Amino acid sequence: MIAEIVSVGTELLMGQVVNTDAQFIAQGLAPLGFQVYYHTTVGDNVKRLTAVVHQAVERSDVVVFTGGLGPTDDDLTKETVAAALGLTVEPIPEEVERLTQHFASRGYEFTPNNLKQASFPKSALILPNAFGTAPGCIMTAENKTAILLPGPPRELFPMFQNHVMPYLERLSGNKLYSRELRIFGKGESSVTYELRDIIENQTNPTVAPYVKTGEVTLRVTALCQNDAEGEALARPMIAAILERLGDVVYSTVGESLPETCARMLTDDRQTLAVAESCTGGLLASELVAIPGCSKFLLEGCVAYSDAAKVRRLGVKQETLDAFGAVSEQCAREMAEGIRASSGAGYALATTGFAGPDGGTDENPVGTVYIALASHSGTEVKHIRLFGERARIREIACLHAFDLLRRKLCL
Amino acid sequence: MIAEIVSVGTELLMGQVVNTDAQFIAQGLAPLGFQVYYHTTVGDNVKRLTAVVHQAVERSDVVVFTGGLGPTDDDLTKETVAAALGLTVEPIPEEVERLTQHFASRGYEFTPNNLKQASFPKSALILPNAFGTAPGCIMTAENKTAILLPGPPRELFPMFQNHVMPYLERLSGNKLYSRELRIFGKGESSVTYELRDIIENQTNPTVAPYVKTGEVTLRVTALCQNDAEGEALARPMIAAILERLGDVVYSTVGESLPETCARMLTDDRQTLAVAESCTGGLLASELVAIPGCSKFLLEGCVAYSDAAKVRRLGVKQETLDAFGAVSEQCAREMAEGIRASSGAGYALATTGFAGPDGGTDENPVGTVYIALASHSGTEVKHIRLFGERARIREIACLHAFDLLRRKLCL
Numbered sequence: 001m002i003a004e005i006v007s008v009g010t011e012l013l014m015g016q017v018v019n020t021d022a023q024f025i026a027q028g029l030a031p032l033g034f035q036v037y038y039h040t041t042v043g044d045n046v047k048r049l050t051a052v053v054h055q056a057v058e059r060s061d062v063v064v065f066t067g068g069l070g071p072t073d074d075d076l077t078k079e080t081v082a083a084a085l086g087l088t089v090e091p092i093p094e095e096v097e098r099l100t101q102h103f104a105s106r107g108y109e110f111t112p113n114n115l116k117q118a119s120f121p122k123s124a125l126i127l128p129n130a131f132g133t134a135p136g137c138i139m140t141a142e143n144k145t146a147i148l149l150p151g152p153p154r155e156l157f158p159m160f161q162n163h164v165m166p167y168l169e170r171l172s173g174n175k176l177y178s179r180e181l182r183i184f185g186k187g188e189s190s191v192t193y194e195l196r197d198i199i200e201n202q203t204n205p206t207v208a209p210y211v212k213t214g215e216v217t218l219r220v221t222a223l224c225q226n227d228a229e230g231e232a233l234a235r236p237m238i239a240a241i242l243e244r245l246g247d248v249v250y251s252t253v254g255e256s257l258p259e260t261c262a263r264m265l266t267d268d269r270q271t272l273a274v275a276e277s278c279t280g281g282l283l284a285s286e287l288v289a290i291p292g293c294s295k296f297l298l299e300g301c302v303a304y305s306d307a308a309k310v311r312r313l314g315v316k317q318e319t320l321d322a323f324g325a326v327s328e329q330c331a332r333e334m335a336e337g338i339r340a341s342s343g344a345g346y347a348l349a350t351t352g353f354a355g356p357d358g359g360t361d362e363n364p365v366g367t368v369y370i371a372l373a374s375h376s377g378t379e380v381k382h383i384r385l386f387g388e389r390a391r392i393r394e395i396a397c398l399h400a401f402d403l404l405r406r407k408l409c410l
Numbered sequence: 411m412i413a414e415i416v417s418v419g420t421e422l423l424m425g426q427v428v429n430t431d432a433q434f435i436a437q438g439l440a441p442l443g444f445q446v447y448y449h450t451t452v453g454d455n456v457k458r459l460t461a462v463v464h465q466a467v468e469r470s471d472v473v474v475f476t477g478g479l480g481p482t483d484d485d486l487t488k489e490t491v492a493a494a495l496g497l498t499v500e501p502i503p504e505e506v507e508r509l510t511q512h513f514a515s516r517g518y519e520f521t522p523n524n525l526k527q528a529s530f531p532k533s534a535l536i537l538p539n540a541f542g543t544a545p546g547c548i549m550t551a552e553n554k555t556a557i558l559l560p561g562p563p564r565e566l567f568p569m570f571q572n573h574v575m576p577y578l579e580r581l582s583g584n585k586l587y588s589r590e591l592r593i594f595g596k597g598e599s600s601v602t603y604e605l606r607d608i609i610e611n612q613t614n615p616t617v618a619p620y621v622k623t624g625e626v627t628l629r630v631t632a633l634c635q636n637d638a639e640g641e642a643l644a645r646p647m648i649a650a651i652l653e654r655l656g657d658v659v660y661s662t663v664g665e666s667l668p669e670t671c672a673r674m675l676t677d678d679r680q681t682l683a684v685a686e687s688c689t690g691g692l693l694a695s696e697l698v699a700i701p702g703c704s705k706f707l708l709e710g711c712v713a714y715s716d717a718a719k720v721r722r723l724g725v726k727q728e729t730l731d732a733f734g735a736v737s738e739q740c741a742r743e744m745a746e747g748i749r750a751s752s753g754a755g756y757a758l759a760t761t762g763f764a765g766p767d768g769g770t771d772e773n774p775v776g777t778v779y780i781a782l783a784s785h786s787g788t789e790v791k792h793i794r795l796f797g798e799r800a801r802i803r804e805i806a807c808l809h810a811f812d813l814l815r816r817k818l819c820l
Contacts, residue, residue, distance in 0.1 A: 013446045015436030016618055019429055022451075026425030036423045037458055039451035041432075048447055189481040193521050200483075209482070210421050211562070274712075280698025281691035284712040288690025289800060291766055299718035302684075302694040302710030304703065308752070312709060342718070356701055386516065387541060390699060391564075 001061040001172060003034035006052055008068035008077050009151055010043040021066045021149075021156050028165055033174030033223055034062060044074040053084045057144050062171070064164075067151030069134040071113045078120070078137070078148055085141040087121035095119075095126065095135065102133065127163045131155045138167060145171065174223065177205075177230020180254030181218040181241060184402050188216050194244055198237065205234050207241070214395040215257075250405055257401040258286040264408040265296035265346075272404075273344035274300045275313050275334040277325065277351040278368060283397050298344045303334065313337035313349075324363075326351050328380045331369035339373040346407070347373040348400050354392045368396045372403045379403070411471040411582065413444040416462055418478035418487045419561055420453040431476045431559075431566050438575055441616065441631045442582045444472060454484040463494045467554050472581070474574075477561030479544040481523045488530070488547070488558055495551040497531035505529075505536065505545065512543065537573040541565045548577060555581065584633050587615075587640020590664030591628040591651060594812050598626050604654055608647065615644050617651070624805040627664075660815055667811040668696040674818040675706035675756070682814075683754035684710045685723050685744040687735065687761040688778060693807050708754045713744065723747035723759075734773075736761050738790045741779035749783040756817070757783040758810050764802045778806045782813045789813070 005022045012019055022039045029036050037060065042052045049068075056063045068077030082089045095118035103110045117134050120126055127136035132155040139146045147164055149156045183191060188211045192199060195218075199207060205222035218241060222233035242249055251260055265272055274283045274297075284300030287293050301312050306325055309315040314337035315330055323329045331351050339347035352368030359365040366385040371378055383399055385392045415432045422429050432449045439446050447470070452462045459478075466473045478487030492499045505528035513520045527544050530536055537546035542565040549556045557574055559566045579585050593601060598621050602609060605628075609617060615632035630647055634640035652659055661670055675682055684693045684707075694710030697703050711722050716735055719725040724747035725740055733739045741761050749757035762778030769775040776795040781788055793809055795802045 007449075013436060013449065014440045015433040015438075016620075018433040019449075023422075023425040023428040026423060028425075030424045037453065037455075038462075039417075039423065039429075039449075041449035043447065045447075052448075187518070189521055189523060190518075192482045193523060196483075208420055208484075210426065211480075213564075276691075276694075278698075279695075280703070280707075281686075281694030281696075281710055281712070282698070284686075284691030285689075285695050285803075286691075288688075288692070288712070288714060288764075289803070291799060293690070294714055297690075297712075297714055299715065299722060300691055300710075300712030301722075302691070302698070302707075302712070304698060304707055305709065308709035312711075354698075389701060391541070393695075393699070 001034055002059070003029050003036050003062040003064065004038040004040070004056050004060040005036065005064050005066070006056050007039070007041040007066045007151075008044065008049060009041070009066075012041045012067075013043050020153055021151065024153070024157060025064050025066070025160060028160060029062075029064070029168065031176045031178070032168050032172045033176050034168070034172060044068060044076060046076055046080065049076055049080050050084070053080050057084050057146065061143065062145045062147065062168075064147045064149065066149050066156060069117070069136070069148060069150050071111075071117050071133075073113070075116065078116075081146050081148060082121050082139060085139055085144060085146060087123065087139060087141060089119045089121055091115055091119045092122070092126070099133065125167075127159055129155055130158055136163070138164075175226060175230065176221055177224050177227055177234060178219055178221040179234050179238060179252060181220065181238065181249050182251040182254065182256070183216040183218065183245065183248050184214065184250055184257060184398055185248040186216065186245065191216050191218070191245065195241060198240060198244075205237050207237060213391060214398045247406075247409075250402070257398055257405065259290060261401050261404050261408065262287060262290045262293060262296065264405065266292065268408065270346060270408075271296050271298050271344040273298045273338045273342040273347045275338040275347065275349040276300065276302050277304055277309070277334070277349075278354045279350040279393050279396050279400070280304055282393050283348060283350065283400055286397060286401075298342045299338075301338055309334060314341070324360075326353055326363050326367060326369065328369050328382060331371035331380050332373075332378050335371035335373035336378055345374065346404060348404060349373075350396055350400055352392070352396060354389045354396075356389060366392055368392070368399070370396065370400045370403055372400075372407055374407060411444055412469070413439050413446050413472040413474065414448040414450070414466050414470040415446065415474050415476070416466050417449070417451040417476045417561075418454065418459060419451070419476075422451045422477070423453050430563055431561065434563070434567060435474050435476070435570060437629075438570060438578065439472075439474070441586050441588075441633065442578055442584050443633070444578070444582065454478060454486060456486055456490065459486055459490050460494070463490050467494050467556065471553065472555045472557070472578075474557045474559065476559050476566060479527070479546070479558060479560050481521075481527050481543075483523070485526065491556050491558060492531050492549060495549055495554065495556060497533065497549060497551060499529045499531055501525055501529045502532075502536070509543065535577075537569055539565050540568055546573070548574075585635060585640070586631055587634050587637055587644060588629055588631040589644050589648060589662060591630065591648065591659050592661040592664065592666070593626040593628065593655065593658050594624065594660055594667060594808055595658040596626065596655065601626050601628070601655065605651060608650060608654075615647050617647060623801060624808045657816075657819075660812070667808055667815065669700060671811050671814050671818065672697060672700045672703060672706065674815065676702065678818065680706060680756060680818075681708050681754040682706050683708045683748045683752035683757045685748040685757065685759040686710065686712050687714055687719070687744070688764045689760040689803050689806050689810070690714055692803050693758060693760065693810055696807060696811075708752045709748075711748055719744060724751070734770075736763055736773050736777060736779065738779050738792060741781035741790050742783075742788050745781035745783035746788055755784065756814060758814060759783075760806055760810055762802070762806060764799045764806075766799060776802055778802070778809070780806065780810045780813055782810075782817060784817060
């Protein structure tokens with residue numbers, strides 16, 4: 001079934017709030033197998049709202065509306081949608097009674113415009129609002145379903161979860177099974193070029209690439225009746241992608257690189273310490289973001305200054321004098337130093353020029369050395385990154401985690 | 411002039427990301443006097459995208475598109491918009507040259523599908539992308555303006571700010587002067603309630619609140635002919651807001667809390683060391699994100715385990731035994747320990763339960779102790795936060811920076 005989301009509100013059009021409602025609703029619709037083709041935002045204007053409502057009801061089976069259910073003359077969603085479906089809105093006695101009591105219990109007067117909030121088509125399913133005065137509702141006519149929800153997220157989220165999701169599950173009888181393949185070490189254009197025949201010939205399952213800083217994610221999605229069928233549909237495509245791309249795919253279950261490292265360290269009962277210069281706490285922070293990190297993370301040291309590298313990590317002053325802090329030698333001593341003093345099985349260290357200033361002819365801004373020390377010795381990776389400071393630090397962390405992941409795979 | 415925003419991307423339709431691009435663009439358009447009537451999101455599907463493009467170009471004077479500018483066959487925005495405006499896309503020699511060099515300098519191959527990213531209508535204004543490979547562009551035909559921008563916010567935001575806003579200012583004949591007041595320690599509803607008369611009576615300048623984790627930003631925007639006039643228009647409103655809200659406003663020039671601390675430490679030639687348990691590297695990382703942090707940041711220690719607290723920070727085992735690691739006493743010893751051993755003028759320490767597990771009846775999940783040690787002694791702040799692990803860690807950092815900022819203001 002085809003679905004779309006229509007958000008009504010001038011505050012959204014003006015950018016005063018970001019549309020988290022649309023994201024939340026889409027996240028509920030997609031896994032149930034609804035094909036969400038459009039999100040539209042429109043203001044509280046009867047002519048434009050009417051046009052949008054008609055277009056949506058025409059081209060989609062299910063339309064979810066947010067906002068415009070309040071008591072003021074500006075709030076037009078319910079009346080406009082009902083008219084488009086050929087339904088009439090009238091005060092519903094139980095709702096009038098409920099709202100009257102609600103206002104009385106708070107010492108407020110029930111003014112005529114509050115009657116709007118107690119009015120629905122007779123055939124509508126009314127959805128109680130646990131966190132506000134405007135109920136939602138579901139209207140159906142001629143095989144079309146319109147779901148009307150209040151705009152404020154704190155009212156909409158629980159109403160959607162508790163009342164709309166069970167309704168949509170019954171309506172769809174369908175399910176999506178989806179798997180995330182995560183890739184580090186190959187860019188989006190290479191990935192899609194190498195998989196171009198798989199991407200071009202996709203039917204069910206589908207495969208779609210998404211990019212985030214330094215990484216590519218492939219989402220494989222199968223339309224199915226249940227998880228077992230979905231898994232069976234997805235498996236051959238995942239196998240084909242793995243065969244093609246090899247070990248740049250570090251997860252087939254949507255784990256991030258730090259999560260992958262954390263799981264492997266925990267499973268192997270291994271421990272880790274990190275010593276950071278240019279990434280300055282980011283490596284540690286991405287590990288501490290994972291619940292249970294105390295099982296493997298012994299400690300971290302942010303040694304941004306040369307003095308801290310000497311004092312805390314035992315880097316030799318001669319090394320700094322001879323090669324500088326951004327060097328293979330310094331990275332090696334940082335990792336070996338913290339591994340020895342912490343007693344960790346593995347130690348990662350980073351040192352580099354994150355910019356915008358600094359750097360030398362030999363080691364320009366973007367140069368990063370990453371060291372991994374373990375029982376089997378120390379390896380140092382020399383990388384050269386581009387972009388702004390934040391990006392260089394983020395991608396340096398990904399390289400560090402990837403180095404550790406590959407070591408733990410051996 | 412009538413404007414609308416069209417976002418292209420299946421990841422938006424599926425709810426995998428929230429549409430911050432549309433909000434950001436709307437915030438730029440609305441104050442310039444453009445009437446933004448619609449936001450539409452559509453997927454990478456040629457038929458539906460074409461229909462949306464035609465409808466948008468028909469009903470609006472200016473259409474801003476986001477997404478679908480990448481190198482893959484899925485990326486259709488440029489070709490579809492050009493066709494709707496009766497323009498043809500062809501490789502632009504300067505762009506082919508630029509991209510070829512870009513790839514060569516990184517050791518990547520320039521694959522045939524990269525040619526797409528160097529192709530534009532001959533008449534288009536090409537917008538350089540400082541943070542990615544896909545340039546944006548502005549196409550005009552028959553009094554219609556189409557502005558095409560890349561989807562990733564880190565590419566779009568600076569491109570919009572640096573290249574699109576000046577273009578829109580010329581197009582509208584208006585100019586914007588805008589100032590950001592940043593607030594920590596008072597929620598959005600309190601802020602807007604205390605400023606309700608200012609907000610209700612706004613004309614020029616306008617004031618709009620925006621919320622991000624733990625913070626409120628007020629953006630004061632004046633429509634003007636030049637910066638001097640804008641500043642003169644904004645000044646009385648900013649003064650009135652400061653008078654009303656007092657010292658919860660920590661910046662009137664859009665600086666973040668870590669930036670404010672970094673500037674004050676640098677100006678005062680003071681030094682800082684940080685010792686982190688629950689924030690685990692985040693405090694250090696937010697400081698290292700600031701260029702020039704070596705001027706004040708001596709070192710950081712991530713002491714997530716009790717053993718590291720004892721070994722690295724000199725926390726007494728008796729303190730841990732008597733009060734536990736999440737305690738005022740432990741926070742105090744962490745800060746004093748790293749201040750003494752690093753020789754820093756100021757030292758910040760954090761310890762708490764970030765969840766989801768852990769916590770005690772007395773100190774449940776969300777309890778954080780923050781200590782600030784300095785020449786004038788040590789103060790410890792006890793806070794109780796709510797929400798998920800990432801949020802608790804982020805807000806704990808804000809409290810730590812705010813404690814330091816207030817100390818440095820004395």
